[in-house]
Amino acid sequence: MLEKTFDPKSVEPRLYAAWEASGGFAPIDDPAAEPFSIVIPPPNVTGSLHIGHALNNTLQDVLIRFERMRGKAALWLPGTDHAGIATQMVVERQLAAQGNQSRRDLGREAFVEKIWAWKAKSGGTITNQLKRLGASCDWSRERFTLDEGLSAAVRKVFVTLYKQKLIYRDKRLVNWDPHFQTAISDLEVEQREVDGHYWHFAYPLEDGSGEIVVATTRPETMLGDVAVAVHPKDERYRAMIGRAVRLPIVNRPVPIIADDYADPEKGSGAVKITPAHDFNDFQVGKRHALPMINIFDDFAHLNDNTPVEYRGLDRFAARKKVVEAFEALGLLRAVEKTRHMVPHGDRSGVVVEPYLTDQWYVNAEVLAKPAIKAIEDGDAVFVPKAWEKTYFEWMRNIQPWCISRQLWWGHRIPAWFGPGGKIFVAETEAEAKREAREHYGRDEPLAQDEDVLDTWFSSALWPFSTLGWPQKTTDLARFYPTHTLITGFDIIFFWVARMMMQGIHFMDGQVPFKRIFINALVRDAEGKKMSKSKGNVMDPLELVDDYGADALRFTLTAMSGQARDLKLSRERIEGYRNFGTKLWNAARFTQMNGAARAEGFDPAKVRLPINRWIVGETTRTAQAVTAALDTCGFDAAADGLYRFVWRQYCDWYVELSKPVLGKPDEPTTDEAARDETRATAAWVLDVILKLLHPVMPFLTEELWGQTQGLGAARDHKGFLMTAPWPQLPSSLIDPQADAEIGLIVETIAEGRSVRAELNVPNSARPPLLVIDATAAQRQVLRDAAPLIMQMLRVAEVRIADAPPPGAIPYVVEGATLALPVAEFIDVAAERARLGKDVASLASDIAHTARKLGNADFVARAPEEVVEENRERLAEALAAKAKLEAALSRLGAVV
Structure with a gap:
């Protein structure tokens, strides 16, 4: 006999252990079985299960369990990502806590050894947490983006793309994190609104005939200015185009150029151009072949390209000094307070700098074309389809992909530098030395590139590298392309698109997955984004402890x-x-x-x-x-x-x-x-x-x-x-059984609604009258009378020609029934109560409808507030309709 209650805390670990031991998570070994594969979006090896993981992995598990039961060879392939910057940060913090030792003190080899030791001890945390959720991955196939097989795939892809001239080295602007001294991806940049200032600086014309005023929120960057831009149609400055200003402090002449980037309606209409430290200015600099002067070092301290008294200063100390200098020179025209968005490293928390450095790039524009066509042709589909637009917008305007990172933890770039700056790209050092020997005619010392690859580069290969590529494995032949990818919309650019590009390029034009399901973002009950600072984070493991894994899984599935x-x-x-x-x-x-x-x-x-x-x-x-x-x-x-x-x-x-x-x-x-x-x-x-x-x-x-x-x-x-x-x-x-039982069920359910709406006491036992019904319906109701009497709490079920005074009629399946309830309620009081409730709801409906009808409110209010008002309006309309129906019924009572 079953226990009185289900106890998740004792049942869940017992069952999971039994499932795993049975080998049931592995795909069935039946060549005739249709393959169905999913690769897990690999969580960071540093990670702990958060509520977004819980949603994403629950949906994957629902799908894989469903297909497994349908007899398919269902593979859910798990693994974790080495998460370059995140993992390096964890270990660096540990080193600092142990005595202010840095990775540079240790050296590269010893530091990387410490990370591997940390990974062996603590890196499997999230895997065990996924098991608590019930994830039925085939753990025997678990992969790690830095395991030897995946590393071989990464080297193969890099070398191949380099030889195809799709990977190259270039000097361009990147998002630079001065804390970690590395380039970071757009995904790792967090825009924060902060208090700041616009400083208005006067740049004197070189011939002494006047000045041009520019405004900036970053005064220190003016030390790297190489031009002032004005709009070619701006009459105020047309005569100045082609002339020069004398850059204060630096005392360098810079030209006044015409470019559409300058907005005549904004500020003075003139903008300073610093190509080495602003992404828009970089494009202007390329258009006009301007020099690019980098004024920072890797720590965002000013370098030797600045006047002597500024060298070595922190950027913010330099900012203060520049403003003081302009004031002393009489060239500070105005200071305005402002609130503006400033990029920060999402892990370091420091302000990110646009920074001109030598980096490795992928020609993403070439790789994107077949990936765009694959979605256009339906080789892979987005669910919901609306997310295709997001994918296309980014892919059709794609920029070169910076793939190098100035870190020590990750896939080291397989490139070696020889004398004269010659670069040798090869899968192994031995191969690079062989190529160098052929080039120089003798052995020469080579130095491997210090950088590692962007984590997204290795995870872009995930759907095929995890199945054994570049080896022609049985798993690769059987399970590629995978069937469904379930992921969040926030990484459509950074992961989905790149998997599409690399998968198609290296797997003979085959897409890496046939369907891309984009899941929602989990917010709190009021629709606010969860964050530790708001105190509204919901820990899935705590929820599993409190309610059991099944309750959380069903909730996330039902609300997905x-x-x-x-x-x-x-x-x-x-x-x-x-x-x-x-x-x-x-x-x-x-x-x-x-x-x-x-x-x-x-x-x-x-x-x-x-x-x-x-x-x-x-x-x-x-x-x-x-x-x-x-x-x-x-x-x-x-x-x-x-x-x-x-x-x-x-x-x-x-x-x-x-x-x-x-x-x-x-x-x-x-x-x-x-x-x-x-x-x-x-x-x-x-x-x-x-x-x-x-x-x-x-x-x-x-x-x-x-x-x-x-x-x-x-x-x-x-x-x-x-x-x-x-x-x-x-x-x-069986339609006949549906009609018979449907009549009984609706008779009881609708009768209960009548009683509830009109506050008929539970103790009241009115008769149920069958007023108008077919012969078959009457027979069904007669036969079911004992059951109806018990479940509807009525004294009897009888046939009547017409409803008596005080009866409430209701229609079920075309039959008219009635409950005489007037003797059990105060009809006048109920009419008054219902009327008052209807009026109150009508007032709420009018107020909410006015708000939603205000275009300014809809445009300016937070998305969750607008949605909350829409839900409130829908609920109020439904409640009002129900109460009006009850009032209508009371109208028949005399």
Whole structure:
């Protein structure tokens, strides 16, 4: 017999260990089985499970469990990313805590050894956390972006692209993090709004005839100015174009140039041009062949390209000194306070500098073309389709991809420098030396590039490098291309697009995945982004401790269709935990009432309407859930399961079957009917467990195992995880049974609504009158009278020609019924109450509608506030319609 309650804390670790030990997470070894593969978006090896991981990995697990049960060779390939800058930061902090030792004190080799030691000890944290969530990855195939196989793939790709002239070295601007002294990607840049100033500086014309005023938020960069730009059509400056100003402090002449970048409507209309320290200025500099003067070193201290008194100063100290100098020179024209966006390193927290350095680049424009065409042609599809626009906008305007990082942890760039600056790119040092020998005619000393590759470079190869490429492995032949990628919209550019480019280029034009499902961003219950500073972060592991993994998984699955944002609350999770409890209790009821699998049970042959009805509802649900999961409609699948299990099975079938089942230890007048109902209940429960398993694997697996004794053995004797998915034909749906049971169910449900709306006391027992119904409907209601009397709390069910005074009519399935309730309520008081409630809702509706009708409010208010008002309006309209219907019913009472 089942325990009274389900205990996740004891069940989950026991079941997971048993699943893993069984080998059931690996794809079945059947050459005829259709392959279905997913590669996990590799979490950082430094990471801990956050709520975004929980959503993303829950959806992946739902899909892989579904396809595994459908008999496919389902592979969910796990792994972690070495996360260059994040991991290096963790270990550097540890070194600092141990005595102010830096990586430079240790040296490269010793420092990297320490990172590997940290990885061996602490790097598997997130893997174990994923297991707590129930992730059924094939851990025997787990990969790491720095393992030897993946490193070989990275070297192969770099060398190949270099020889194809798609990788090259260039001096360009990058986002530079002075704390880590490395270039960082756009993804690692966080824009923060800060208080600042616009300083207005006067640059005297070189001939002494006047001045041009420019404004800047970064005065220190003026030391690297090489021009002043004005718009070619700006009449104020047309005569000055081609002349020069004398750059203060530096005392260097710089030209006045004409360029459309200068905005006549903004400030003075003239802008200073510093190509080495501003991305827009860099483009202006290229257009006009201007010199590019870098005034910073790697730590953002001023270098030797600045006047002597500024050299070695921190950039912000230099800023203060520059402003003081302009003031002393009488050239500071104005200072305005402003709030503006300033880029910061998301990990270091320091201000990022545009910085001119030599870096390695990929010609992404060439690689992007076939990746764009693949989406255009439908070789891979986005779900939802709207995300294609985001993909296309970035890919069609793609810039060279900076792939080098000035770090020590990562894939070291396979390039060696020889005398004269000659570069040798090869997969091994031995190969580079051989090429150098051929070039110089003798052995010469070579020095390997100190830089490592951007983490995204190795993770771009993930769908095929993890399967063994460049070796022609069995896994690669069987599981590439993968089927579905589930990821967040924030890395469409940085990961999805780059996997598309590299996969198509290196895998003979084959896309790396056929479908890209973009999941929502998890926010708090008010729609606000979660952050530690706001104190609204929800820890998935804490939620699993409090509610169980299944409750969290079901919540995330059910809410996954909420467009861009998913509003999560503990109340929702608690509600879905109650759903699990409801199913557990229903299973206990069927067990206690002798539910038993019958040998050779055929759902097509049941005879009782209640059993034919539940078989049909089960079939509809199985078909709907299958169709939803097949198309990544995770929320629709969860919603269909919730409604069927809670309403049709637990609320109605269990209640409607009680008269047939009687008491387990007492005889009944129709033993065959009881046996059929017991067998049907057991069959439906088995189907429910199968359908629900991908979303709630622990609860369903435990019920599967604990209900093994329900009569005859199941066809499948192993874990529910590997049981066959229900494939139920439409022929099991019986329209006549649907009509009969539907009439009974709606009679009771609608009658309950009437009682609730009008505050009819629970103790009241009015009759239920059948006013207008077909002969068949009357017979159904007569036969079901004892059940209706009990569940609707009415004194009798009788046929009547017309409703008497004080009766509330309602229509069900075309039949008119009535509940005489006037004697049990104060009609006038109820009319007044309902009228007051309707008026209050009407006022709320008008107020909210006015706000939403205000274009300025919709444009300026935070997105979550606008969405909250839309939801409030929809809820108020629905509530008002319901109360108006109740008022209308009361209008018939005299």
